[in-house]
Amino acid sequence: MTNAEIGYAPASDEKVAEDRKRRMDKARQARTRERVKLNLIRLLMIGGFFALWEFASGRLIAPFFISAPSAIFRRLGGWIWSGDIFYHMGITATEACAGLLLGSVFGIVVGTILGRRPFLARLLDPIITTFYSLPKVALAPLFILWIGIGMDMKITFTAAIVFFLVFLNTYTGVRNVSRELISILYLMGANEMQVLRRVVLPSAITWVFAGLRISVPYSLIGAIVGELMASNKGLGALLVRAQGEFDTAGVFAALVAIMVLAVIFNTAVRLLERRLMPWKSAEQELEGAV
Amino acid sequence: MVSAQPAGFGHDTRHELIRFENVSKTFELSDRTVRAVENVNLSVARGEFVVLVGPSGCGKSTLLNMAAGLFHPTSGEVYYNGSLVDGYNLKTGYMTQNDHLLPWRDVVGNISTPLEIRGLARGTREARVEQLIDLVGLQGFERSYPSQLSGGMRKRTALARLLAYDPETLLLDEPFAALDAQLRLNMQIELLRISRSLNKTILFVTHDLDEAVALSDRSVVFSPRPGHIRHIADTPLPRDRNLTTLRHDPLYTRMTAELWDLIMPTLQETRGEAS
Known part of the structure; x- marks a missing residue:
């Protein structure tokens, strides 16, 4: 008996795999978007911290301790x-x-x-x-x-x-x-x-x-x-x-x-x-x- | 259970390949002792397709493990081709419900593992793997890792790997349990075809009575734990059978019903035990 005789169709499996691939692509895009967002917020946080530090140095705390x-x-x-x-x-x-x-x-x-x-x-x-x-x-x-x-x-x-x-x-x-x-x-x-x-x-x-x-x-x-x-x-x-x-x-x-x-x-x-x-x-x- | 050791012992001694002789196995757990199988006598002829059916936990898998030499029986002996099984039985290949593919190798890598172990040259290996991938219909997924495959594709990869090292005896422990009906039928047809054309000896564990009758030359019915043989039934179907039209065959229907009647009481016992 050959596969054809019983309508052997691995196609369903391939479709599953294709669907999976599509979902993976989608998930990847979502991850990229999130990465950009995270990096932006990080940059702001760090920038703010440095600005604060620069401001505090010599005004609030002696530069000897924290430099600038x-x-x-x-x-x-x-x-x-x-x-x-x-x-x-x-x-x-x-x-x-x-x-x-x-x-x-x-x-x-x-x-x-x-x-x-x-x-x-x-x-x-x-x-x-x-x-x-x-x-x-x-x-x-x-x-x-x-x-x-x-x-x-x-x-x-x-x-x-x-x-x-x-x-x-x-x-x-x-x-x-x-x-x-x-x-x-x-x-x-x-x-x-x-x-x-x-x-x-x-x-x-x-x-x-x-x-x-x-x-x-x-x-x-x-x-x-x-x-x-x-x-x-x-x-x-x-x-x-x-x-x-x-x-x-x-x-x-x-x-x-x-x-x-x-x-x-x-x-x-x-x-x-x-x-x-x-x-x-x-x-x-x-x-x-x- | 006086009649528990029926005609199976010595069923076909002309080409006997595997023999379980008074095999019992107990497992010592930390808090109790589990008797998995008890006094099993079974002879499997070369080229025979024997299906073991019975409630879960009745030690069917234990018997496969002993045939593969992964366990020793607590008492009794397992013989393979006339000699005592002691250590890994390299004549057997094992496939379980969990396909045990190597997650770190892609489809080609998994299928060629046994060929590498055998030390085949790269060219021979590649040709053989390609052949097997065609056989199980995995073209286009050669470079996929198991985690990227569907359950059915993983199963087909495992089957291709098993066929790659071409063991004399296949020990199959509910290999198709997790597959959908159509794919399962395809795999069954493929397995039956391969077993006939390559004259494989097969010990096949399943819960599924339909599957048992469809595939087997003989079905061995086990009692609940401690598992012992309750009945052995020859399958009245021709060896060259058509699985797609089987359901119309009165012989098939009757045999399935007979097995069902044998299993039913044990299922109730199991339930009683579990509660």
């Missing part, structure tokens, strides 16, 4: 003009980036292994929990003793912080992989590596990225705290120097630079996320378009 937006932007302009800011930002970014990379690679590897080997996980659980509870900042002096005060110390320090965040998320993700999916792959004759690549890692990657997203600000904390403690370069050092000179505008300017760096990092992680999880953006588009 105009002074801060002048300082920033000067740093940009001299190129100083790029040097310091580059140092901090390198430290945070390298630490983030190192910490997350270790975190992903260890998290995956322990996630797949419950015995090992049970064995190491109390030890890991103990180290996790330790405030990582307290490790900085030890790293200074071991490695010195160069960039590699900040990288190690950052990596130590990031490791735990990524490790715990990866571990949870790997433990949460659907057992049925794993069974089905094994029934297809897959080996452990194939199951890992096709099921476990793609499934855990949502969690890994959750860990990475949390790690971004922490990687900057790592790099900057390291610089605050012992360094003459990087945004942390710039901050310390400005504070030492009672240069409030300089402190604020350094903070702005740190914020810019954080935003760049966050955006990079989000882009990477979209790139590595194309099926997620497909799912998100469907949200609200059931």
Whole structure:
């Protein structure tokens, strides 16, 4: 019997999919409109805040405490003009980036292994929990003793912080992989590596990225705290120097630079996320378009 | 239930492929013990289409899991092609109501997964996937992710994937339960055609008595939990049957009614148990 004989018509299905596509387009337009509106209101809010700040400075509060937006932007302009800011930002970014990379690679590897080997996980659980509870900042002096005060110390320090965040998320993700999916792959004759690549890692990657997203600000904390403690370069050092000179505008300017760096990092992680999880953006588009 | 072990055991030992021998399975939950199936004896011949029917929770799926080697029976043995099932039974393919597609792979990626595992060359893989996509009518959706597909399309993708790795035995656990009537009929026709032409052995779980009679060579009726076999009925229809005209066939109508009479009392029991 052929499909034609019984009027086999997948058309209904295709129509469903088409309808869905149309609804998705509509939802996308609505989202764009909302985005424009949100950005406009945001701009107004921030502009108002700066205006208020500029007005208050010198009139309501002493400039020593709050400086003024105009002074801060002048300082920033000067740093940009001299190129100083790029040097310091580059140092901090390198430290945070390298630490983030190192910490997350270790975190992903260890998290995956322990996630797949419950015995090992049970064995190491109390030890890991103990180290996790330790405030990582307290490790900085030890790293200074071991490695010195160069960039590699900040990288190690950052990596130590990031490791735990990524490790715990990866571990949870790997433990949460659907057992049925794993069974089905094994029934297809897959080996452990194939199951890992096709099921476990793609499934855990949502969690890994959750860990990475949390790690971004922490990687900057790592790099900057390291610089605050012992360094003459990087945004942390710039901050310390400005504070030492009672240069409030300089402190604020350094903070702005740190914020810019954080935003760049966050955006990079989000882009990477979209790139590595194309099926997620497909799912998100469907949200609200059931 | 003295008559609970009818002629099924040794029904067709000439080409016996799967044998459940005194199989019982209990699950230890935190607060109680659940006896899923009890003393099941069943022999399935190569190329046979056996449907398991019975109230929900009577352990039909448990039997499939044991045939696939995902569970061990608590007592008794499951044999596949003469040897004890111990660990993943790679001769079987599993498809459940939840299609278990990989959400991170598109239609092509999902269907070619078993081919990749088998280590086929890219060219061979692509050709085979294209063939299967044609077979299940998913042209134009090759690059869609499961979340972008309708329920029926997901089911067709899952079926294509199952056929891609071409297991000797298909274990189907209410595979068409969530489909609309028309699509379900199409899938049933396709499944029957494939099973005949490729001589697949099929264990098929369903609640739907019409589906059971339409597809089966034999129907195995289970009692409520702990599930044991209450009755085994041969389907009096020819193997080469036309599913679209089946409803006019008095044999089909009578068999469905017979199964209904067997199931009815168990449904009442189940209801009594649930309340």
